[in-house]
Amino acid sequence: MNTPNRCPRCDKGPMLTWDELTAEEREVVARLPGSVDYLPEERRQTHRWCVRCWHETTRDEATEV
DSSP states (O other): OOOBBBTTTTTSSSSEEGGGGGGGHHHHHHHOOTTSSSOOHHHHHHHHEETTTTOOEEEEOEOOO
16 A cells, blocks of 8 residues: 555655755756656755656656656
8 A cells, every 4th residue: 555655656665855865866866857847946846756666756746757
């Protein structure tokens, strides 16, 4: 069962904000294809990532990248 802070895709990894990511994880996220609807700064402020499968979500929607 998916808990609120668990990844909706893999249900194993925690969903982390930009500030919660390590420097290495931020490098990976920066290289992931992002939605063209979001500027990099907005993406860092409003998105969360699963460091297990790299699923990306926003506050309003879930986006697979």
